[in-house]
Amino acid sequence: MATRFLCFLWVLGIAIFIGGGVRGSLAAIYAGRFIAGLGVGQTPVVGPVYISEVAPASIRGLCVTFFSGSVYIGIVLAYFTNYGCAVNLDEHGYNRWVVPTSLHIIMAGIIFILSFLQLESPRFLVKQKRPRDAAVVMAHLRKQPVDGKYVTAEIARIQEALDRELEATQGVGWLGQVKEMFFDPANLYRLYLTTMVQLLSQWSGAGSITLYAPDLFKILGIVGSEEGLLVTAVFGIVKLVAALVCALFLVDVIGRKRSLLLGIALQAISVIYVASFLTAIPQLGVDEGFVLPEADRGASRGAIAMIYLSGCGWALGWNSMQYLLTAELFPLRIRALATSWAMTLHFANQYGNSRAVPVMLLPVSKHGISPSGTFWCFAAVTLLGGFWVWFSVPETGGRSLESMDRLFDLPWYQIGRRGNRHAEEQDLAHEEKERTIVDKESIVHKREKTETIDF
Structure with a gap:
C-alpha cells in the first residue's frame, strides 16, 4: 500500500509540474515539485526496509545494494534522455523539457503496476499479530513448506525478537517508539551511525559531482555542451556498473565495512588528484577566458578519469552502504521510523550540499573557495569519513536482523x-x-x- 501511495503522489506532482510549466505558472511548478518530492522521498525508506526484511541474511546485502544501484539506471536514462533531446529537439520547444520530465510518469507507472505482485513483509505481518499469514509469505519467499522446520524457526525468531522489543518498550504508540529510538543506548548508537553516514557521505562531494557533472567536466577541460552531456552520460554508466559489481562480488563477500572502506579509498585518491590538478592550474573555473595549454591536456584527461573513478568509489562505498546500513541496523519496532529519520537527513544534507557547492566553486574574489578549494574540502571530508568508518562502524554482513542487538x-x-x-x-x-x-x-x-x- 505504501508503494502505491508514493507512486500516486509522484505522478500527481509531475502532472502538476508539467501543466504549470506549459501554462507558465511558477506556483504550479513549485507545487508539483513539492508533491512529487513527497512521493519520491518515500522510496529510499520503503524500498530498503522492505528488501532487508524479505531477503535472507546471506544475500541481504546484494539485494539492498541492487536497490541503491538501480538509482543509476534512472541516472543513466536521465543523462541519455537529456543528451538525445539536446541533439534532436528544438531548444526553444516545450518537448525539450517535457520529454525528459515524462520519464517520471513512466517509472512511477511501472512500479505501481508491479506493486500488485508484491507480497507483504513477513516481519510486518508478525508485528501486526498475523503470524500465520507471515508464515505463508515466508514459505513462498523461501520456497519451503509452510509448516517446515526452516519457516517455523524463522518466524519464531522474528516473534521472539519482537516480544523482547515490546517488553523493553519505554511507553506505548509512536511516542514509545520515539523514546525507544532516542533513549535506549544501543539504539542511540545506531542513530549516531546513520546520522554520521548521511552527513559524511553527502559532504564528501560525490552527490554534487553527479548533480553538477557537466559543469565540472567543463572546468576540467571538456568543451561543447553536447560533448559535456555525452561524457556525463558515460559517467552514469560507470557508476551503474560499479554498483552492480559491489552488489554481486563485494558486499556479501568481503563485508559491508571493507566494501565501504574500499570505496572511500578510491574516492579519496580521485578527489585528491583533481584537487592537485586544479591547484596546479588555478585559472581553471576561475578565468573564463583561460584556454588549457596543449601540454596540460594529458593531466586534464587524467582528472576526468579520476572523476569517473570517484563515481566508482561512491557507488562501491557510501552510496550502497547509506541505504544498506540504515535498513538493517534497527530493531523491527522502530525500523521504519529510524529509516525515515535517516532519509530525512539524507535529503536535507543533499539539498544543503547542492546549494553550497555552486557557491564554493566560485573564485575567492566572489566569496567562494575556488574549484581547487572545493575539491580539497571534499578530500578532507572523505579522509575523515574513512577514519570514522574504521573506528565506529561494525560489520553487519551475514547476520540476521534479529541478532543485530549483539553488535551493540x-x-x-x-x-x-x-x-x-x-x-x-x-x-x-x-x-x-x-x-x-x-x-x-x-x-x-x-x-x-x-x-x-x-x-
Missing part, C-alpha cells in the same frame, strides 16, 4: 572495532545453550518413554 552490547568506543567479534562469541554461546536445552529435552523424553514401556 559493548561500550561505544569498542563497537566499531570489536562489535562483530563479540557478537560472534555471543552467537556461539547462544547456539551452545540452545543445543544443551535440546539435549536435555531429548534425554527427558527418552526417559519418560522408557518408563512408559517398563510400566
Whole structure:
C-alpha cells in the first residue's frame, strides 16, 4: 500500500509540474515539485526496509545494494534522455523539457503496476499479530513448506525478537517508539551511525559531482555542451556498473565495512588528484577566458578519469552502504521510523550540499573557495569519513536482523572495532545453550518413554 501511495503522489506532482510549466505558472511548478518530492522521498525508506526484511541474511546485502544501484539506471536514462533531446529537439520547444520530465510518469507507472505482485513483509505481518499469514509469505519467499522446520524457526525468531522489543518498550504508540529510538543506548548508537553516514557521505562531494557533472567536466577541460552531456552520460554508466559489481562480488563477500572502506579509498585518491590538478592550474573555473595549454591536456584527461573513478568509489562505498546500513541496523519496532529519520537527513544534507557547492566553486574574489578549494574540502571530508568508518562502524554482513542487538552490547568506543567479534562469541554461546536445552529435552523424553514401556 505504501508503494502505491508514493507512486500516486509522484505522478500527481509531475502532472502538476508539467501543466504549470506549459501554462507558465511558477506556483504550479513549485507545487508539483513539492508533491512529487513527497512521493519520491518515500522510496529510499520503503524500498530498503522492505528488501532487508524479505531477503535472507546471506544475500541481504546484494539485494539492498541492487536497490541503491538501480538509482543509476534512472541516472543513466536521465543523462541519455537529456543528451538525445539536446541533439534532436528544438531548444526553444516545450518537448525539450517535457520529454525528459515524462520519464517520471513512466517509472512511477511501472512500479505501481508491479506493486500488485508484491507480497507483504513477513516481519510486518508478525508485528501486526498475523503470524500465520507471515508464515505463508515466508514459505513462498523461501520456497519451503509452510509448516517446515526452516519457516517455523524463522518466524519464531522474528516473534521472539519482537516480544523482547515490546517488553523493553519505554511507553506505548509512536511516542514509545520515539523514546525507544532516542533513549535506549544501543539504539542511540545506531542513530549516531546513520546520522554520521548521511552527513559524511553527502559532504564528501560525490552527490554534487553527479548533480553538477557537466559543469565540472567543463572546468576540467571538456568543451561543447553536447560533448559535456555525452561524457556525463558515460559517467552514469560507470557508476551503474560499479554498483552492480559491489552488489554481486563485494558486499556479501568481503563485508559491508571493507566494501565501504574500499570505496572511500578510491574516492579519496580521485578527489585528491583533481584537487592537485586544479591547484596546479588555478585559472581553471576561475578565468573564463583561460584556454588549457596543449601540454596540460594529458593531466586534464587524467582528472576526468579520476572523476569517473570517484563515481566508482561512491557507488562501491557510501552510496550502497547509506541505504544498506540504515535498513538493517534497527530493531523491527522502530525500523521504519529510524529509516525515515535517516532519509530525512539524507535529503536535507543533499539539498544543503547542492546549494553550497555552486557557491564554493566560485573564485575567492566572489566569496567562494575556488574549484581547487572545493575539491580539497571534499578530500578532507572523505579522509575523515574513512577514519570514522574504521573506528565506529561494525560489520553487519551475514547476520540476521534479529541478532543485530549483539553488535551493540559493548561500550561505544569498542563497537566499531570489536562489535562483530563479540557478537560472534555471543552467537556461539547462544547456539551452545540452545543445543544443551535440546539435549536435555531429548534425554527427558527418552526417559519418560522408557518408563512408559517398563510400566
